[in-house]
Amino acid sequence: MEHDFVDQADVWAGISRFEQFQADLGISRKVLTERLNHLVDAGVLGRRPYDRRPRYEYVLTEKGTELVDLLMVMTRWGDKWLAGEAGPPVLYRHHACGEISSVDLRCAHCGEPMHAHDVDALDGPGSAG
Secondary structure (H helix, E strand, C coil): CCCCCCCHHHHHCCCCEHHHHHHHHCCCHHHHHHHHHHHHHCCCEEEEEEECCCEEEEEECHHHHHHHHHHHHHHHHHHHHCCCCCCCCCCEECCCCCCEECCCCECCCCCCECCHHHCCCCCCCCCCC
């Protein structure tokens, strides 16, 4: 499937070099360079040299890894509501138990599932209100 944006999940899934992104996305070198630079500048991806030319591979930063976590939760929604009879296009195997599972939001304090109807939104320290 052809798409025209750089996806952090592509890096997570093993695409890490410019040529791989270009082959996967089918976009111009100029546009790809701009988009990769934007993700590096935003702290989502980092660059790591892999030869002396210099050439770089792209790696997820801690910020980028947390963004992939968010994308996995969003994917769960898509799998539930949009996948259809064929089922989800991607499955996740959990390293700790080896089972195929979906990603679920859990409370960091008690570990219970956490959904929109389970929480109250309160003003935080950065709130203008």
